[in-house]
Each structure stands twice: as structure tokens, then as C-alpha cells.
Amino acid sequence: MTTQALPLAQPQTSFWSRLGNARRYIMIATVIGILLLITVLIGRVENTVADIVASFIATTITFATPLTLGALSGLYCERSGVVNIAIEGMMLGSCFFGFIAAGYFKGLGLPDQTALWLGVLIAMFSGLLFAALHAVLSIRFKVNQIISGTVINILAVGLTGYLNRQLFFQQGAHQLQSAGTLSRMPIPLLSDLPLIGGVFNQPPITYLALILVIVTQFVIFKTVWGLRTRAVGEHPRAADTVGINVYKMRYANVLIGGAIAGLAGAFFTLQSVGAFEPGMTAGRGFIALAALIFGNWSPVGAFAAALLFASAQAFQINLQFYSALVPPELDFLKKSQIVGMLPYVLTMVALTGIVGRTTAPAEDGIPYEKGE
Amino acid sequence: MADQISALEIKDITKQFPGVLANDKVSLNLKKGEIHALLGENGAGKTTLMNMVYGLYHPDHGQIFVNGQEAHIKEPTDAINLGIGMVHQHFMLIPVFTVAENIVLGNETIKGLQLDRRAASQRIRELSQQFGLEIDPNAMTGELPVGVQQRVEIIKALYRHCNVLILDEPTAVLTPQEADDLFRIMRELTQRGVSIIFISHKLKEVLAIADRITVLRGGRVVGETTPQTSDEHSLAAMMVGREVLLTVEKEKAQPKEVVLHVEGLRVKDKREHEAVAGVMLEVRAGEVLGIAGVQGNGQTELVEALTGLTHSFGGKMILAGQDVTNATPRRLVDAGIAHVPEDRHQFGMIKSYPIADNMILNTYHQEPYARRRTMNNKAIEEHAKRLVAQYDVRTPSVYTKGEALSGGNQQKMVVAREFSRPIKLLIAAQPTRGLDVGSIEFIHKRIIEQRDAGAAVLLVSAELDEVMSVSDRIAVMYRGKIIATVEAKTATREQLGLLMAGITPEQVAQK
Structure with a gap:
């Protein structure tokens, strides 16, 4: 008889791999830092460093708004076990309907800001309706959730494109007025801070996004609702055996996600641009999904990832602005195609898992079948 | 009251x-x-x-x-x-x-x-x-x-x-x-x-x-x-519903030459953790080596590596003198390995195939079942009919789909296919899981027949009773290693139970 002592086989771990989640935040901070540094180096001929940094931070926060909201929308869905690739479609649809609604209310003689706020509500409601469709298809009829999401994405493009043509270009169509955009709401004192003051001088949807990050972090990890939501996303049968209604939890969370996607849509037509163009969400919904994944399905993580992708957009805008100052040896930075790719390239790199794999809820995307 | x-x-x-x-x-x-x-x-x-x-x-x-x-x-x-x-x-x-x-x-x-x-x-x-x-x-x-x-x-x-x-x-x-x-x-x-x-x-x-x-x-x-x-x-x-034999009747083993020699084998599981952490074992012709252990201690990965279903990243596997480390499943089958897999639905059979086709999954490319590029349906049917009779697979026809059979009959089908050709090494993983007592008795008998015919048998099972009654020697696997090998005759449940929990006799002595 042979026996020997047995030390547990320990997988070899480097310092870097032991950092775990922190790696992602370090990587995000580093990339943002590099982009900011390049911007400062190019732009400091004309502006003070403080001005450039302040403007870069403010722009990043602005661009991060729809990405953050989109990611939070997906977070409620996927934590409860429903994959949502329809964030893009929900955003596009709701940004259209929110815009139409705001114009309609303005036409009724309401003040612009009131009309815009009502538009935001309508946008959230239409996001909720799109989500209801996704929920019924994927929870009630157990349709493959990727297909259901694709259906909604295509539907949103077709529906908004068609209605847009009918409303604005058909002869004799009623011409809607734009109600403009939601005005900035500077927060006293905070908005006067150096460098980061711009963060506190934003229109309301941006504040709502920041508040929702904190609220969602609390809801998901500290409340009964969050515990049950995570339970049905991880192991629905286990939740079922302790008397939790899996279907109800999933419906509710998908609908909450839809309303938040609607808020993200409102950002485009009611806060940022003040007009609707077909396809104006331009893949932000998918980048938001990437932020959700890269952020490991946590609100704060998704927000950090949204900041990363937004900083790439801010970088692109700044380079266009300083285009004349770019030194000749960095000529390629003048080509907008190259720099414009950056947010998308970063998205892909983030998703390759180089900076640590993330783990989706175990039953994400799998319809729940109750026994008979 | x-x-x-x-x-x-x-x-x-x-x-x-x-x-x-x-x-x-x-x-x-x-x-x-x-x-x-x-x-x-x-x-x-x-x-x-x-x-x-x-x-x-x-x-x-x-x-x-x-x-x-x-x-x-x-x-x-x-x-x-x-x-x-x-x-x-x-x-x-x-x-x-x-x-x-x-x-x-x-x-x-x-x-x-x-x-x-x-x-x-x-x-x-x-x-x-x-x-x-x-x-x-x-x-x-x-x-x-x-x-x-x-x-x-x-x-x-x-x-x-x-x-x-x-x-x-x-x-x-x-x-x-x-x-x-x-x-x-x-x-x-x-x-x-x-x-x-x-x-x-x-x-x-x-x-x-x-x-x-x-x-x-x-x-x-x-x-x-x-x-x-x-x-x-x-x-x-x-x-x-009838009398059953609860013990396996067998003669004393007559071990001959070493058929399988495994040295320092290391295998990762699906999550990239090291599941098999340097396994050493030897199985001789004419003996059954049983591997006992609580589920999830690397047995699945060990069997997958030995049958070519997954790659090992360290160590050697030698079959009848030939180095077959990380050889393809085809080569291992041709070298004389039979495999009764743990998950018969995933690895043992194709559920939507008729029994006749399931019976030639490992030999379909050989004469007489293949004639150049076409299948010889007559030979396949005869082969299947013979095995169905010999192994008592209860089915209306050899063209019944595999999934229509009961668990016990599916397992008999797998066993029939694997045992019906000359083999050097039989690897049986949880061969009786989910089966009724009658089928268990049948399959145990067949395993002993293979041993007596001169095959080396590696039996992996989470049922301690099965390992104890069928094996000649018992190796206990714990956290990816074989921590002890004992003679089946003298082994006790208590001794094996402690080993399965990772407690070696030395540790007991210290306490």
C-alpha cells in the first residue's frame, strides 16, 4: 500500500492575475489617461492645460450618458436571466417617439422645457413597450432571445425610418416643431470646481444616469429585489423552489430595463441634438452592451467601461477640434476614419478578455421551463 | 390521539x-x-x-x-x-x-x-x-x-x-x-x-x-x-421484481503483463483548472483496477484524457509498450481501447441513430462494414442482430432509434459494441449509473468476462460498493491525484472512506 501526503495543486498565479477585478479599473484609468495626455500635448499650444482637461472630462461624461443608461438597461434584463441585445433598438425607437411627443406638446402651446420633460416620459414609456415585446417573446413564448432582440433592432430601424419619412417629408404632412433641448442645470458650488466643474454643469439626463448607477448598485446588491433578481438569473429553479415567481421577476426587470433604455434614447433627441435622424443611435446600444459585459454585469463596472468608451469619443472630438495643431509626424491622427474607429476598436479589445474574463449570470438567455 | x-x-x-x-x-x-x-x-x-x-x-x-x-x-x-x-x-x-x-x-x-x-x-x-x-x-x-x-x-x-x-x-x-x-x-x-x-x-x-x-x-x-x-x-x-445476485462472482485475478502505464498525467478541466494533477497508475492484463473517489476529484478528466477526448498537458500514457500520449480517439480505438463512457448520451451513442448504426460507431470505417466509401448495410444489420441477441438488448428491431431504448438497454448496446471486438484495455466509467439492479448484475458479469479473457480493466465509479465488488485492486483518487492503492480483498469501507476524504493513514496516526 502506497500513500503520500498531498499538497493541493495550486494553479500558478501572477501578481497581475491576482488583481482580479481591479485589473479592469487600472486598464480603464490608464487608457483614459493616455488619451487625455495626447489631447493635452496637442492642444496646449492654444489652450491652458486646465481648460483642456476640464473640457475633456465634461465631454466624456456627456458621451458616457447614453452608454451608461444603455448598460444599466441591459443589467436589469440580464441579471434576471434575459439576454438583451435590443438595447440599440429600444434606444432608437424611444428617441424617435420622445422627440415626436415633445414636438406635439410644444404644438399644444406648452413651454419648451415642459414639453421636453413630457417627451422624456413618452420616450421611457416607448422603451418599456419595446421591452414588453421582448419580454413576451422571450419569457412567455421562449423564443431564442438573440432572435427576439434582433427582431426589435430591425423593427426599430424600419419603424422610425418609415414614420420619419411619413411625418416630415410627405407632402401635406403636419410639420412638427422641435422643442429644442433640455437645458443645463448647473449645481451650485460644485459646478465652480476647477477641472471637474463640468461634470456638475450638465443637462438632467446625465445626472439621472449618474444617480441610476448608484441606485442600481444598491438595488442589485443590497435589497430583496436585487437578491431575487440575481437568483432567477443564476438558478431559476432554486428560486422557484423557495416560492419566487421566476416569470414575474423576469418580466418586471425587462420592463425596468426598457424604461431605462427609453431614457437613454431621450438623451439623443431631447438632450443632445434636438432633432431626429434615422439611425442616430449609431451602435451606441451595442457599445452599451459591451460596457455591461466589460463591467462584469455590475453597475459601477459598467459605468467605468462606459467612461472608457466615451473617452475615446471625446478624444476623437478633441482631435477634430485641434486638427490644425497635430504635428506632421502624427499625421494619421488627422484622419477622422482612424480616430473614429477608436471607440469600436476599444470595445473589441475589451471584449477579447485580455484584461480578465467576466462571468455572465449562469442562466442568462435560457428560458425557464416550469414543471407540470 | x-x-x-x-x-x-x-x-x-x-x-x-x-x-x-x-x-x-x-x-x-x-x-x-x-x-x-x-x-x-x-x-x-x-x-x-x-x-x-x-x-x-x-x-x-x-x-x-x-x-x-x-x-x-x-x-x-x-x-x-x-x-x-x-x-x-x-x-x-x-x-x-x-x-x-x-x-x-x-x-x-x-x-x-x-x-x-x-x-x-x-x-x-x-x-x-x-x-x-x-x-x-x-x-x-x-x-x-x-x-x-x-x-x-x-x-x-x-x-x-x-x-x-x-x-x-x-x-x-x-x-x-x-x-x-x-x-x-x-x-x-x-x-x-x-x-x-x-x-x-x-x-x-x-x-x-x-x-x-x-x-x-x-x-x-x-x-x-x-x-x-x-x-x-x-x-x-x-x-x-425477481431474485438478484448482489455480489459479483469471480475467480481470483491472474494478472499478466502491464497493459496501461500512466505516469505523471496532468489534465485541465473545462474551466482551465488542473483537475488531474500528476496521476500514476498501472493496469495489468487480467486484472480490474478500480478507481474510487467522490465525484469531481478528476476522474472524469482522467478518463477523457485516457480515451483521447481531451488533451493532457503533462505526463505520459503508454499502452502495451507504445507511447500513445495525446493520441487521437481513432488511434486509441485501433490500438485496442474500449470505452464505456460516464455520459452515454454525450459520448456513448448517437441518440437519433438506429441501434444498427450505433453498434458500429467505432468500426464503421473497417471491413466488412465499409466497402471503400460506401456502407455495407447487410453486414451492419447482421452484426447488430448478433449483438442484440448476445447482449440481451430488448428492442423491437435493430432499426429502432437509440433514444427509444430504456437506460439499461442503451447501456447494454454501448457495452455490446465496446466488448464485441478484441480489446487490450477496457475503460469503464460509471458503467452502471442509473441502471436497475438486473442490468447492473449483467454488466458486472461482462466486465469480469473481459478480465478473464485477458483484458486490462480500468473501472471508475462513484459507487463504493461497485468498486469494492468488481475490482482486484483499488486506487483512491482525491483532488486530482491517486493518494493510495489497496488490495480490494483486504480493503474496508471505512479505510476507503477516509481516503476518499483525503485522509491518509499517516494523518490518522498523527491524530
Whole structure:
């Protein structure tokens, strides 16, 4: 008889791999830092460093708004076990309907800001309706959730494109007025801070996004609702055996996600641009999904990832602005195609898992079948 | 008299599933404070019955009484409210939750808007002291050993004030010592007024722990008895419906030359963890080497590497003098390895193929089944007919689809294919899992036949009884290593149980 002592086989771990989640935040901070540094180096001929940094931070926060909201929308869905690739479609649809609604209310003689706020509500409601469709298809009829999401994405493009043509270009169509955009709401004192003051001088949807990050972090990890939501996303049968209604939890969370996607849509037509163009969400919904994944399905993580992708957009805008100052040896930075790719390239790199794999809820995307 | 009222009474429950009558007028009476065993083979309808008591399924006919009152249980919530708790065979625990989170889920207390974690932990500690169930409420559930996870499940039921506890095959994942510990807990619970239904197909355990035994066969109650008035043989006969041999009859092994030599083999599992961490073993022609161990200690990965289904990243595998490390499955099959896989649906057969085609999955490219690029259907049919007769596969035709067969017949089909050609090494992984006693007896006999015909046999099984009765030598696998090899004749359950828990004789001596 042979026996020997047995030390547990320990997988070899480097310092870097032991950092775990922190790696992602370090990587995000580093990339943002590099982009900011390049911007400062190019732009400091004309502006003070403080001005450039302040403007870069403010722009990043602005661009991060729809990405953050989109990611939070997906977070409620996927934590409860429903994959949502329809964030893009929900955003596009709701940004259209929110815009139409705001114009309609303005036409009724309401003040612009009131009309815009009502538009935001309508946008959230239409996001909720799109989500209801996704929920019924994927929870009630157990349709493959990727297909259901694709259906909604295509539907949103077709529906908004068609209605847009009918409303604005058909002869004799009623011409809607734009109600403009939601005005900035500077927060006293905070908005006067150096460098980061711009963060506190934003229109309301941006504040709502920041508040929702904190609220969602609390809801998901500290409340009964969050515990049950995570339970049905991880192991629905286990939740079922302790008397939790899996279907109800999933419906509710998908609908909450839809309303938040609607808020993200409102950002485009009611806060940022003040007009609707077909396809104006331009893949932000998918980048938001990437932020959700890269952020490991946590609100704060998704927000950090949204900041990363937004900083790439801010970088692109700044380079266009300083285009004349770019030194000749960095000529390629003048080509907008190259720099414009950056947010998308970063998205892909983030998703390759180089900076640590993330783990989706175990039953994400799998319809729940109750026994008979 | 209050004592006469049953804690739970099931009357004439019938449940029809598409194509199967899962329960046919089943009645059962659980007295207060007793341990009532529900004994039956896989597919006898034990779990279905209990799922109806717990509100996961709904009976077509019949009644359920709790404490003498008729109960209409539509949802698990109804069962919980009636004081019924169930520990499922596959645990209903969320691995990424803490123990406390798993226990309170669905029954949470709040403080303001937040979950009241402190109150939950407090209550769990009280329960764990009261019932002698040691547990850390803040541990991450997925990182706990299965025995401890089971304790979490029991506390989960107690947390909901259960007085009827259903345990579905609770010992399947435990070492013998962990099972003893569970039995101690069960007795403790009954002393405190909990009545227990213990589902099992293991005769020894049922005899050791139960106060009364109800035996199910094919969805019907075939008898009720007590451990005092029955023994293993009578229970087995009730379960199967005929006399069965419980021990494997075999001659002494005549080991010859080394057929399989494995040295320092290392294999990663699907999550990239090192599951096999340097395994050394040798199997000789004419002997059965059994590998014992609790499920999940690297046995699956070891077998996959030895049969070419996965790659090893270190070590050597030598088959009859040839180095076949990381060889393809085709080469290993041609070199004389037969494989009865652990998961027959995934690796052993193609469910949608007819039996005839399933019978040539490893030889289809050879004469006479292949003629250049075409199949010789006549030869294939003859081959299948011969094997079906020889191995007693019960089927209407050799063109019946594999999935239409019962589990036992599917396994016989796999065994027939693997054993019907000259082999040097037989690797059988959980060869009798999920089979009825009759099929188990048959397959054990065939394995010994292969041994006596001069094949080397590597038997991997989580059933300690199977390893002990079929093997000549037993190697115990723990955390990816073979920690000891013992002679089957002299090995005891206690000794193997300790080894399966990773405790070597030296460690025992130190204590």
C-alpha cells in the first residue's frame, strides 16, 4: 500500500492575475489617461492645460450618458436571466417617439422645457413597450432571445425610418416643431470646481444616469429585489423552489430595463441634438452592451467601461477640434476614419478578455421551463 | 390521539407523463418523528411523487393530507407554508451567493430598504447550534464541499420551520463518513419532532437509517416493510421484481503483463483548472483496477484524457509498450481501447441513430462494414442482430432509434459494441449509473468476462460498493491525484472512506 501526503495543486498565479477585478479599473484609468495626455500635448499650444482637461472630462461624461443608461438597461434584463441585445433598438425607437411627443406638446402651446420633460416620459414609456415585446417573446413564448432582440433592432430601424419619412417629408404632412433641448442645470458650488466643474454643469439626463448607477448598485446588491433578481438569473429553479415567481421577476426587470433604455434614447433627441435622424443611435446600444459585459454585469463596472468608451469619443472630438495643431509626424491622427474607429476598436479589445474574463449570470438567455 | 395523526399522508396519487405512468395510485403514510425510506430503482417514480408533495408537479388524481388536513399544494410556497421542506438531489443553491443569502432567499427580512444580513446570520447561527449543523453564514456557497452544501440545504428548510423534510438521494454525492454524519443529523432532527422522507436506491443505507420502508417499482407501491423484517436480498427482490445476485462472482485475478502505464498525467478541466494533477497508475492484463473517489476529484478528466477526448498537458500514457500520449480517439480505438463512457448520451451513442448504426460507431470505417466509401448495410444489420441477441438488448428491431431504448438497454448496446471486438484495455466509467439492479448484475458479469479473457480493466465509479465488488485492486483518487492503492480483498469501507476524504493513514496516526 502506497500513500503520500498531498499538497493541493495550486494553479500558478501572477501578481497581475491576482488583481482580479481591479485589473479592469487600472486598464480603464490608464487608457483614459493616455488619451487625455495626447489631447493635452496637442492642444496646449492654444489652450491652458486646465481648460483642456476640464473640457475633456465634461465631454466624456456627456458621451458616457447614453452608454451608461444603455448598460444599466441591459443589467436589469440580464441579471434576471434575459439576454438583451435590443438595447440599440429600444434606444432608437424611444428617441424617435420622445422627440415626436415633445414636438406635439410644444404644438399644444406648452413651454419648451415642459414639453421636453413630457417627451422624456413618452420616450421611457416607448422603451418599456419595446421591452414588453421582448419580454413576451422571450419569457412567455421562449423564443431564442438573440432572435427576439434582433427582431426589435430591425423593427426599430424600419419603424422610425418609415414614420420619419411619413411625418416630415410627405407632402401635406403636419410639420412638427422641435422643442429644442433640455437645458443645463448647473449645481451650485460644485459646478465652480476647477477641472471637474463640468461634470456638475450638465443637462438632467446625465445626472439621472449618474444617480441610476448608484441606485442600481444598491438595488442589485443590497435589497430583496436585487437578491431575487440575481437568483432567477443564476438558478431559476432554486428560486422557484423557495416560492419566487421566476416569470414575474423576469418580466418586471425587462420592463425596468426598457424604461431605462427609453431614457437613454431621450438623451439623443431631447438632450443632445434636438432633432431626429434615422439611425442616430449609431451602435451606441451595442457599445452599451459591451460596457455591461466589460463591467462584469455590475453597475459601477459598467459605468467605468462606459467612461472608457466615451473617452475615446471625446478624444476623437478633441482631435477634430485641434486638427490644425497635430504635428506632421502624427499625421494619421488627422484622419477622422482612424480616430473614429477608436471607440469600436476599444470595445473589441475589451471584449477579447485580455484584461480578465467576466462571468455572465449562469442562466442568462435560457428560458425557464416550469414543471407540470 | 394526537400520535395517530400522520405528519404527511399520500392517498392514491396518480401522475401521467407523456408516454409514462410515473405514479399509479401511490399511497404513503409518514408518521410523526419517523424516518420513512422511499426505496426504488431509478425511474420508479420516487422523485416525481415527492415533487408533487412539494408543489413542483401536480397530481392527476389523489389526495395529500398534512397533519390530518387535506392540502392543496399548487406551488412550493404552499408546501413551505405547510411546513414541508425538500432537499433536492441536485442542490437548489446558487453558487455565487453566500450561505446566508441562499438560506434567506424568498424569506428575507429587511431593515429599512436593505436586506437585514445581520439578523439572518444570527438566526442561522442559532439554528446551526440547535441542530448541531456547523455552518458559516458568510461563506461563498460554491466553494463549500458538497457535504456542507447539503447542510446548507437542510438549514434552508429548517429556517422555514419545516416539520416534514424530504431528502432526495442525499447520499449520492457523499463519502461514507459524510453519509454517517448525515444520518446522525437525521436522527437529531427526528428527536426534535421533524419527520423525514428519505429517498434512496441504496439498500444498506435504507436498512441502517429507516424506521419504515416503502418500496416503489414502475410507479407502484410494491410493499411496505421495516428494517427488522427485511434484509438486502428481500428488498432487492421487491425493487426488481425477481431474485438478484448482489455480489459479483469471480475467480481470483491472474494478472499478466502491464497493459496501461500512466505516469505523471496532468489534465485541465473545462474551466482551465488542473483537475488531474500528476496521476500514476498501472493496469495489468487480467486484472480490474478500480478507481474510487467522490465525484469531481478528476476522474472524469482522467478518463477523457485516457480515451483521447481531451488533451493532457503533462505526463505520459503508454499502452502495451507504445507511447500513445495525446493520441487521437481513432488511434486509441485501433490500438485496442474500449470505452464505456460516464455520459452515454454525450459520448456513448448517437441518440437519433438506429441501434444498427450505433453498434458500429467505432468500426464503421473497417471491413466488412465499409466497402471503400460506401456502407455495407447487410453486414451492419447482421452484426447488430448478433449483438442484440448476445447482449440481451430488448428492442423491437435493430432499426429502432437509440433514444427509444430504456437506460439499461442503451447501456447494454454501448457495452455490446465496446466488448464485441478484441480489446487490450477496457475503460469503464460509471458503467452502471442509473441502471436497475438486473442490468447492473449483467454488466458486472461482462466486465469480469473481459478480465478473464485477458483484458486490462480500468473501472471508475462513484459507487463504493461497485468498486469494492468488481475490482482486484483499488486506487483512491482525491483532488486530482491517486493518494493510495489497496488490495480490494483486504480493503474496508471505512479505510476507503477516509481516503476518499483525503485522509491518509499517516494523518490518522498523527491524530
